[in-house]
Amino acid sequence: MRLFKKDPLQIIVFQSYGTATHLYVRGRALEDESIDLEGKHPLKLLINAYKRFETDEIAHAVLLLKLSNGKIFETVTDDKGYFLLDEQVEGLDAMANDEGWLSFEVAYKNFTSKRIIQLENRFPGEMLIPSLKGGTFSKNSSFGVASDIDDTILHTGLVSTLKWRVLYNTFLKRASKRSPLEGAAEFYHLLHRGKSGKEANPIFYVSHSPWNLYRYLEFFLKKNDFPKGPILLREFGDFLNRKKQEEKPQKQHEILNILKTYPQLKLILIGDSGEHDADIYLEIAEQHPDRILAIYLRSVKHKKRMLRVKSLYENYKSIPVLLVERSKEAMEHARENGFIE
Known part of the structure; x- marks a missing residue:
């Protein structure tokens, strides 16, 4: 009782x-x-x-x-x-x-x-319900975007010693005071509107964070004017437990399910160089080389991890991969490749 x-x-x-x-x-x-x-x-x-x-x-x-x-x-x-x-x-x-x-x-x-x-x-x-060219809605989609959240559009501190900055940001900072990475919202709106400026390209926010943070992240995205899109997280129990070596990360499962759900939709993958995005995105691109248009990875202030990511993609030439310091670099590349206006 x-x-x-x-x-x-x-x-x-x-x-x-x-x-x-x-x-x-x-x-x-x-x-x-x-x-x-x-x-x-x-x-x-x-x-x-x-x-x-x-x-x-x-x-x-x-x-x-x-x-x-x-x-x-x-x-x-x-x-x-x-x-x-x-x-x-x-x-x-x-x-x-x-x-x-x-x-x-x-x-x-x-x-x-x-x-x-x-x-x-x-x-x-x-x-x-994304609409491909010739679909039902007045605004159609040319491609989709699958984006990480932590240290990709939101300052988190995953590479900090003992993850102390992650704990501070999560528990002692309100969502309205969390800082988006400079230019990220503008870049995502450009991707959402596409080359014609009139499209409705879907943005999927895929994170390793638990569902317990859903309202917090939803508020952050809205407060900082990011395009609305599905927010895909995982259960708190899965967040705490270490996955088995042969088990694929939840983020990878989600992106593969998006590709399966929309067989005609190609994706741009956006993440960071701090954790496992580089490995996950490379494996997805190798499995579906005709479905991934580009990979953008934000650089992190961690020399060892940056060297590992650079070596990982050193001989990979199948699709464009860009390590970026600022959103402006990704915008220039996306514009050159006809993704945005």
Whole structure:
């Protein structure tokens, strides 16, 4: 029996991606801890960080997803409150906007709880349906972008000694004060609009961060005017556990799934030279040389790691690979190769 009053319930719907006939929605049912993303006091920031990771999930809850045409689907959360709705549905593109975003609502099926009624039991969600040339939407896609987040568009400090800067940035800096790398948002908007300046090229944000940081990262991207796109993270348990040697990183699985979902879509891969992006992207490019247009890797202030990455790509000539200090260098290369206007 709990000594304190329970928090109201919420459903966090992760921005996902699908097709005109494939409804694919992920999210999590949790108690609403009222995390203040604008909190300023160090103690408040630590409390918010604690709340993000010490979640009170709603296990085995029946949820309903309602499309704008009135069609309803049912799903159930797992032991950790996560849910996945994976359905074949015709005509989803007809309900999306001109950039391919499909809006819907998710609710708890059980309306008898006062805690649920308190929040009106309706939570918005969106799924992206990219449109290739000649597609349904007025804005079409020439290519997609799969981008890392940490130290690619957001100063994190992954290469700092003992990861102390990562801990400081994550737990003692509010999202509104986190600094994007200079010119990153402008570059991503140029890629999103493409060579004609009128396209809607999808941007997929793929990170090793846990889903617990979803709202934090979503707020950061919006606050700093990055193009809206699916944010693809991983479960906290997977974040803590070391993967087996033969097991591929979650980021690699996500990018391969994007390529599988959209067989006609080519990708630009953007990451950094600090962790494993260089290895992951090289393996993907070798497996799908006709699907990867270019690889951009941000340089990090770590001599040993930079030397390793340079040697990794030294004899690789199949597709363009650029190690960049600033976004301006990537913009110039993208413009020369006809990716942006």
